[in-house]
Amino acid sequence: MIAVDVRQLRKTYRVFRKREGLWASIKGLFRREYQAVHAVAGVSFQIEQGEMVAFLGPNGAGKTTTLKLLSGLIYPTSGEATVLGYVPWKRDIAYRRRFALVMGQKNQLWWDLPAQESFRLHKEIYRIEPADFDRRLDELTGLLEVRKLVGQPVRELSLGERMRMELIAALLHRPDVLLLDEPTIGLDVVSQRKVQDFLKFYQAEQRLTVLLTSHYMKDVQALCQRAIIINEGEIKHDGSLAQVVDRFSKFKVIELQFSGETRPAGLERFGEVFDDNFPRAKLRVPRNQVPEILSALLTAYSLEDVGVHDRPIEEAIAEMFTSTRTISSETVTVAT
Numbered sequence: 608m609i610a611v612d613v614r615q616l617r618k619t620y621r622v623f624r625k626r627e628g629l630w631a632s633i634k635g636l637f638r639r640e641y642q643a644v645h646a647v648a649g650v651s652f653q654i655e656q657g658e659m660v661a662f663l664g665p666n667g668a669g670k671t672t673t674l675k676l677l678s679g680l681i682y683p684t685s686g687e688a689t690v691l692g693y694v695p696w697k698r699d700i701a702y703r704r705r706f707a708l709v710m711g712q713k714n715q716l717w718w719d720l721p722a723q724e725s726f727r728l729h730k731e732i733y734r735i736e737p738a739d740f741d742r743r744l745d746e747l748t749g750l751l752e753v754r755k756l757v758g759q760p761v762r763e764l765s766l767g768e769r770m771r772m773e774l775i776a777a778l779l780h781r782p783d784v785l786l787l788d789e790p791t792i793g794l795d796v797v798s799q800r801k802v803q804d805f806l807k808f809y810q811a812e813q814r815l816t817v818l819l820t821s822h823y824m825k826d827v828q829a830l831c832q833r834a835i836i837i838n839e840g841e842i843k844h845d846g847s848l849a850q851v852v853d854r855f856s857k858f859k860v861i862e863l864q865f866s867g868e869t870r871p872a873g874l875e876r877f878g879e880v881f882d883d884n885f886p887r888a889k890l891r892v893p894r895n896q897v898p899e900i901l902s903a904l905l906t907a908y909s910l911e912d913v914g915v916h917d918r919p920i921e922e923a924i925a926e927m928f929t930s931t932r933t934i935s936s937e938t939v940t941v942a943t
C-alpha cells in the first residue's frame with residue numbers, strides 16, 4: 608500500500624529583492640521587485656507503507672520545504688500530495704494523529720519544563736489513553752536510555768539527550784508516518800549511533816513509514832535502502848542507495864596535521880589537496896589506495912595527527928549535480 612503519494616508538487620517563494628544604491632531604493636518604494644525561488648519545483652514520488660527512505664540533497668535543495676508540505680505546515684503553489692490518504696495542508700485532525708515531524712534544528716519541547724511535562728501535554732492533545740501513554744513512555748524512554756532524565760528541565764539536557772526526548776514526544780501518539788529532518792544534526796558519534804539504532808529497531812517493529820533527511824552518510828547507510836536525491840527542487844535520483852554510495856565512496860579524505868614549522872612540499876604527489884591550512888591539510892584519495900598512501904605519508908612527513916574520513920555527503924552529492932540554482936527574476940508591481 609502506498610503511504611506517501613506526491614505528484615508534481617511545487618512550492619515557489621517570492622522573496623523581496625533589495626536593490627543597491629539610493630536611486631534604486633527610492634524606486635523600490637514604488638515598485639518592489641521580487642524574485643521567485645522555486646524551492647520545490649515539481650517533484651513526484653511514492654513511498655510504500657513501512658518503507659524507510661533517505662531524502663538527500665545539498666543545502667537549499669528543497670528537502671525541508673518538501674517535509675513542511677507533507678506536514679501541512681505550508682501550502683503548495685501547485686501539485687498534489689496525499690499521506691495515508693490525507694491531503695496534508697487540509698490539516699485534518701485525523702491526519703495530525705497519524706504522522707509526526709521531527710526537526711533536528713527546531714525545539715518542540717518546552718525549554719524550561721521537564722520533558723515529561725511536554726509529554727503530558729501531548730497526551731492531552733492527542734487524547735492518548737493513560738494506560739497506552741504509560742506503556743509507550745516507559746518503552747521509549749527505555750529504548751532511548753533517557754528514563755532518568757524525563758524530570759529534568761529540557762534546557763539542562765545535552766543536545767543528544769534533548770533530541771531523544773524530541774523523538775519520544777513525536778512517537779507517543781504512535782504515528783504511522785514519521786518525517787525526520789536531520790534528526791542527528793550536531794550530535795556526537797555516540798549519540799548519533801543511539802538515535803540510529805533506535806530508529807532502526809523502532810521502524811521495523813512498528814512498520815513505520817519514514818522519510819529521513821540527513822547530511823550524515825552513516826545515518827543513511829545504517830537505515831535506508833532507497834534514496835531520493837533532490838537538487839534545485841527537482842528529483843535527480845530515486846532508487847537504490849547502494850548505487851549512490853558506490854559513487855560517493857570512491858574517495859576518502861585523509862586529514863593531516865604536521866608537526867614541523869613550515870609546510871612540507873610535495874603533498875600533491877599523494878592526492879588532491881583541497882584544504883591547505885598549515886599545520887593542517889586535507890587530501891582526497893581513492894578509497895582503495897588509502898592504506899598505501901597513508902603509509903607513504905607517514906614515511907615522508909613528520910606528523911602530529913592523522914585521520915581518515917568519509918567525505919561529507921553534501922560534497923559528494925553536490926559533485927553529482929554541479930550546476931547552481933537558477934533564480935528566475937520577475938518584477939511585480941505592488942502599490943505602496
Ligand SMILES: Nc1ncnc2c1ncn2[C@@H]1O[C@H](COP(=O)(O)OP(=O)(O)OP(=O)(O)O)[C@@H](O)[C@H]1O
Pocket residue numbers: 620621622644645646647664665666667668669670671672673
Ligand atoms: N520561507 C522561505 N522564503 C523564501 N525562500 C525560502 C523559504 N524557505 C526556503 N526557501 C528557499 O527555498 C530553497 C529550499 O530550501 P529548503 O530549506 O527546503 O532546503 P533544504 O534542502 O532543506 O536545505 P538544507 O540542507 O540547507 O536544510 C532555498 O533556496 C531556500 O532559501
Ligand SMILES: [Mg+2]
Pocket residue numbers: 670671672788
Ligand atoms: Mg533543510
